[in-house]
Amino acid sequence: MGPQLSVSFTGLRFDNPFLLASAPPTESDSNIMRAFDAGWGGVVTKTIGLHPVVNVAGPKTRFLRATPDSPHLSMQRRPGSALHSSWNWELISDKTIDWWVPRLGRIKQAYPSRILVASIMAGSGSDEELANWQTLAVACQNEGVDALELNLSCPHMDRKDMGSNIGKDQELISIVAQVVKQVSRVPVWAKLTPSTTDIVEEARAAFLGGADAITSSNTFPSLPLIDPETLEFEMNVDGMVSSGGLGGPAILPLSMAKMAELTQAFPDKAFSGIGGIADFSHALNYFLLGCGTVQVCTAAMLDHAVGPNVVHRLLSEMRTAMERRGWETLEDFRGIRRDRVVPHSRIRRPDAKAYHGGYEAEGYAAPEAPTTTKA
Numbered sequence: 001m002g003p004q005l006s007v008s009f010t011g012l013r014f015d016n017p018f019l020l021a022s023a024p025p026t027e028s029d030s031n032i033m034r035a036f037d038a039g040w041g042g043v044v045t046k047t048i049g050l051h052p053v054v055n056v057a058g059p060k061t062r063f064l065r066a067t068p069d070s071p072h073l074s075m076q077r078r079p080g081s082a083l084h085s086s087w088n089w090e091l092i093s094d095k096t097i098d099w100w101v102p103r104l105g106r107i108k109q110a111y112p113s114r115i116l117v118a119s120i121m122a123g124s125g126s127d128e129e130l131a132n133w134q135t136l137a138v139a140c141q142n143e144g145v146d147a148l149e150l151n152l153s154c155p156h157m158d159r160k161d162m163g164s165n166i167g168k169d170q171e172l173i174s175i176v177a178q179v180v181k182q183v184s185r186v187p188v189w190a191k192l193t194p195s196t197t198d199i200v201e202e203a204r205a206a207f208l209g210g211a212d213a214i215t216s217s218n219t220f221p222s223l224p225l226i227d228p229e230t231l232e233f234e235m236n237v238d239g240m241v242s243s244g245g246l247g248g249p250a251i252l253p254l255s256m257a258k259m260a261e262l263t264q265a266f267p268d269k270a271f272s273g274i275g276g277i278a279d280f281s282h283a284l285n286y287f288l289l290g291c292g293t294v295q296v297c298t299a300a301m302l303d304h305a306v307g308p309n310v311v312h313r314l315l316s317e318m319r320t321a322m323e324r325r326g327w328e329t330l331e332d333f334r335g336i337r338r339d340r341v342v343p344h345s346r347i348r349r350p351d352a353k354a355y356h357g358g359y360e361a362e363g364y365a366a367p368e369a370p371t372t373t374k375a
């Protein structure tokens, strides 16, 4: 018998640990069904809210590309360039809950054994707003969704009581998790923003409120670059820009650092890792740090909008890696590098004789030879 790719996460059985993250790939029932056909183990819907949503004029996402052997970084598509990151200022779903509800039901009827997670978001500034979280949770779970993901992390909401703005407020995180848990019959995951001082504190607040898992990371707050010829931001409307979110390869190491903090602080809790995943070697980082599932956005957007080749590659590379190492399930390697991340002071220093100050490495000038003064 070959390795087993299926996993159990927050009490749910997934055919494999690879999910499409809440984003354009999951913005419609047709996309989500195509994603299940392609082989994704689960799908998190584009975030569903109750407030009307109107996106900015023009493109909502573009991709920053690097040119090998040159420092050139730009959103211009050009031959031979490599993906650096995605940048977006897209809001949550611009479809209403009434649009989503029958579709969630139809997806679950068509794919009863696949895991469908509804991402939801409301405000939190009043009891009425908090009740909106419950309205959304109940409406989605009545259609048979398997779990709820609380969006506490969208980096470009104007409202002070929404998205990453509440993702920085531990008390509100706890309250929102608690309010949703009061009405939920399904697991509740909290998606946190990486843009905080100490993400462990936000995760603690979510767990205290009853969250069953933490998802990290959402995109990192950032700006598009300024074109040196036109002096305009590479993405703008009428010359204006606002903070948006960086995703894709550039955030893999950043998001890993957040995940390492989380899994070390709560080794027995469930974590879904996101950020810069396009193949199994990327996903492996999150598994080795302790994640039970991972999610993909940017790489899937660039692969026929829902990532059929990406998931195919993830599955075949995972199978091959497990066969090669004799791993039977994800549990055989989940978390086995979690404890290798330590305070800087615990990293070994060489003894005086072997000390070269690290100057032998790329990027440093050769150390100056000690000057000998002639008598």
Ligand SMILES: Cc1cc2nc3c(=O)[nH]c(=O)nc-3n(C[C@H](O)[C@H](O)[C@H](O)COP(=O)(O)O)c2cc1C
Pocket: 021, 022, 023, 024, 046, 047, 060, 061, 086, 087, 088, 090, 091, 092, 093, 119, 151, 154, 191, 217, 218, 219, 246, 247, 248, 249, 251, 274, 275, 276, 277, 295, 296, 297, 298, 299
């Ligand atoms: C265009 C775009 C829209 C997104 N919309 C949402 C959203 O509605 N809800 C959410 O929780 N995350 C949203 N995200 C964040 C992604 O789910 C994911 O956390 C992020 O892109 C990092 O993953 P990646 O490096 O694979 O892109 C969005 C990302 C992009 C690029």
